[in-house]
Ligand SMILES: Nc1ncnc2c1ncn2[C@@H]1O[C@H](COP(=O)(O)OP(=O)(O)OP(=O)(O)O)[C@@H](O)[C@H]1O
């Protein structure tokens with residue numbers, strides 16, 4: 001059992017844009033070392049949920065707790081510093097930075113990242129950071145393109161770079177907004193490998209937002225289905241993906257499509 | 258006092274004519290068209306050259322000057338902004354090129370006019386004395402003309418098909434981006450209308466106080482601040498309120514502390530944006 | 540010969556100014572259009588300290604750097620609330636604001652519009668010595684910028700330019716980088732301003748106007764954004780060219796307009812055909 005002290009927990013989150021309700025009363029947890037998946041049709045509010053948790057939007061109701069401490073109302077930057085990092089569905093890499101520089105940028109508290117500290121001896125720390133970044137890129141089979149400007153790489157690879165960059169922040173919880181969408185099938189195992197490394201090896205928690213049900217089945221421990229502004233079902237992967245309503249309401253449509 | 262107020266309202270009229278066109282272009286196409294000041298001053302010089310230097314009648318000179326302004330505005334868009342955007346240039350690249358136009362024309366006008374103040378007027382201004390205050394009929398005329406222009410603009414934006422399309426652009430960034438890449442009638446109409454209004458302001462300014470090669474930049478700067486003050490959500494309301502505020506402020510500041518006019522304008526802008534970063538109506 | 544030294548000194552001063560502006564505009568993507576204001580603050584600080592308080596010039600120049608950096612940050616803080624073009628316009632307004640300040644408040648030497656009478660140390664007296672001293676300062680400045688460029692700080696600046704929102708999403712506040720780089724740009728402008736005064740022997744408010752801010756934009760735009768070589772190349776080529784114009788005997792009433800007209804034309808041609816400049820890494824930010 002994980003205690004509330006090593007958990008990301010959302011309680012009763014509600015969000016509205018102007019008068020338009022996106023979702024109401026959403027609760028979920030992500031455990032350290034575990035993967036919670038969130039599935040749901042287009043426009044269900046999955047990305048909005050990530051934005052709310054990360055402090056981009058303030059929810060109209062509910063709170064998020066990190067290790068028992070409330071973080072709702074805190075700025076994005078502060079939330080990342082406390083240990084929650086996210087990726088974007090529409091990949092937002094730094095296009096003029098090389099692949100490895102993108103990952104390096106994610107590393108927190110670097111020596112030489114201030115005007116004055118740039119004139120100190122940052123060489124050794126930069127080298128070890130570079131090795132760490134390279135190992136992340138290696139896991140994603142990207143070491144070959146490490147020194148290419150990220151903006152010139154295909155979309156799928158950019159997505160993986162964003163993943164590695166988020167991992168590089170060292171955040172204990174990583175929220176991935178559709179990491180597999182738009183990525184060639186051949187790269188999916190790399191994503192799975194990195195997500196496993198984050199959770200199984202490094203003991204971090206991952207919230208995985210995904211449309212690809214097979215991918216979810218393969219990776220996740222728990223799943224919740226966001227639909228019609230609420231949670232349609234939640235629980236273990238087995239339970240939820242075999243739930244009649246889920247199959248009828250959501251999976252059925254996915255398979256049709 | 259009242260005299261200064263009237264002068265301020267007159268100034269507001271010039272600013273508003275320039276500001277509304279600038280706001281129109283910025284709100285619809287996201288182009289920060291600083292060369293709008295060049296369009297303004299070009300009309301002034303054409304008018305001065307025809308009317309004052311060659312004695313061509315006021316009506317013909319003014320019409321030709323406004324037409325020249327409209328043509329120049331359109332040409333800048335067609336032969337500069339559009340090609341840059343087609344080659345993948347962003348809005349800042351367009352802005353830098355616009356700045357280039359300003360520099361080139363400023364230099365040309367400075368050399369051609371040797372820096373003299375070009376006053377197109379051939380007769381002196383008539384004054385009206387009301388309760389001890391001497392009011393220039395011209396200032397009242399400007400106010401009337403601006404009110405008429407705004408009324409026509411309102412009709413254009415709200416009662417015509419093109420106007421409807423223009424307003425559609427202001428509410429829709431994506432659509433604006435798409436139109437940004439295309440030559441179409443709406444885009445041409447925006448530049449023609451905006452430039453013609455700047456042309457009218459240029460004609461009036463040249464007729465009134467006269468222009469020098471840097472009047473365009475100064476007027477544009479004030480007009481842009483007016484647009485910032487008023488915001489671009491509502492082109493007409495925003496530009497007229499911003500211009501009124503600045504016209505009155507510059508008139509009074511110019512009366513009491515002529516040395517500090519730009520300082521005042523800038524200070525006001527800073528103070529306002531600290532409280533309302535998107536303008537009064539943003 | 541002295542005249543050649545003078546031109547080379549002028550180029551060096553503008554290289555220092557360009558280095559700072561390029562960090563701000565090229566690397567970090569901030570549309571700074573009022574850098575001349577900080578140049579002026581530096582020039583006036585150094586000149587006032589040196590002429591009226593007899594502070595040795597090198598110390599006055601260091602003070603000018605500090606004051607310019609402070610003024611730069613103080614003016615940036617309110618402007619940071621503005622975005623995109625509004626930010627560009629706000630910085631552009633600095634030119635007018637500081638012109639009025641210099642014009643109305645700055646001390647003058649009786650009977651002139653500005654200040655003259657700097658006392659330079661012996662090692663910087665004379666055209667050749669002044670050039671060598673300024674060149675040394677320029678080399679140090681360039682090395683410092685090179686170090687910044689190559690450091691994690693430089694990387695963070697470029698990330699700030701590329702996608703501030705993404706930088707925020709990995710826990711780093713783009714504003715902090717913008718403020719610090721603005722201070723560096725201000726300091727280099729202040730240093731350049733101090734040396735500019737030493738080169739010209741005379742300063743007045745008309746040196747620090749919008750035209751100067753645009754000139755710096757042209758220099759780094761032609762040389763190349765986010766490139767150290769660009770910061771050097773732009774001033775060398777353009778000052779070489781305009782000084783050349785004077786040399787071939789063009790009347791001085793024409794050199795002014797010709798120079799600014801040329802700058803305008805260069806901007807247009809650049810934006811149409813080569814947005815990244817001669818050796819730049821990318822174009823002006825979206
Ligand atoms: N900033 C916003 N302002 C207004 N409405 C918004 C905003 N962001 C999202 N929405 C709306 O909220 C709803 C949920 O959007 P969201 O992007 O969270 O869905 P999603 O589940 O991530 O969908 P997808 O699978 O397509 O990524 C949508 O109807 C969207 O239009």
Ligand SMILES: [Mg+2]
Pocket residue numbers: 046047048089177
């Ligand atoms: Mg989404």
